[in-house]
Amino acid sequence: MPTLLARMTAAIAVFAAQAVLAQTPSPLGEWQYSAGIPLEKLYQPKVPDWQLRVGIGSTFEPHYDGSDRYHMLVGPSVDVRYRDLVFASTGEGVGVNVIQGPNWRASISAVYDLGRRGHDDPSRLNGLGNINPAPELKMAGEYVVSKEFPLVFRAAVTRSFGGSNGWTADLGTYMPMPGSSEKFFWFAGPSVTFADSTYMNSWFGVNAAQAAASGYRQYDASAGLKSAGFGITMIWFVDKHWFVTADGALKRLLGSAARSPITQTKTDGVCDVSINYQF
Secondary structure (H helix, E strand, O other), X not given: OOOHHHHHHHHHHHHHHOOOOOOEOOOOOHHHHOOOXXXXXXXXXXXXXXXXXXXXXXXXXXXXXXOOOEEEEEEEEEEEEEOOOEEEEOOOEEEEEEEEEOOEEEEEEEEEEOOEOHHHOHHHHOOOOOEOOEEEEEEEEXXXXXXXXXXXXEEEXXXXXXXXXXXEEEEEXXXXXXXXXXXXXEEEEEEEEEEOHHHHHHHHOEOHHHHHHHOOOXXXXXXXXXXXXXXXXXXXXXXXXXXXXXEXXXXXXOHHHHHOOOOOOOEEEEEEEEEEEEO
């Protein structure tokens, strides 16, 4: 029979496949896209050369940041890793761990921003134009306090090329929570997001032309703290190959994002569920 530690190691090893349609912006905490990955090496130093997990899932989330209208999305959940070096994941994007140690790593990856389209909510976005889908470059770092106290700190800086053309910075922390068993594990933790003025004005600002076309008052969104939130990530083992993951999070817009005339609600939530198979 597998030990609890072995099961925890296995659970940690599959968490990266959880984010069904990894996209920005989302009420999910940025740490939830890669939850457990730095813990895997700490509990299991000899990681297999190849790791492959595939699945399908759905997510229920707002149409856009600050929207009070929700929709359901369905898509693949994929996570491929080679020698703790290269990864291609719906959670973390496509990237490489550039430097790393037994309890830390720094990575660089390409991810994707789905943007915001006027037809997402015609009655409220008419005249504001689109924020086009765009590739993004993400630089991230993670640190685990210790094996005995597995608190994980994560920081990520993201630059959009096209779309908002802005910078964001995410800070988060999480750890395994009490109540886990051989078939169930869960993580929880908070996060905060900062953004520059270019990003903030793309998503929350209203320039003179947009004000004339939309009826919103002109509004200049400033750089600074964009949001704060709290997330929970869970996994259930069916057998050694099949597992189910679920994420939930609440995010509160702050500062000029919360005061924007575009913002319909300051608090948004998200939940997603996926069914996965690990080879």
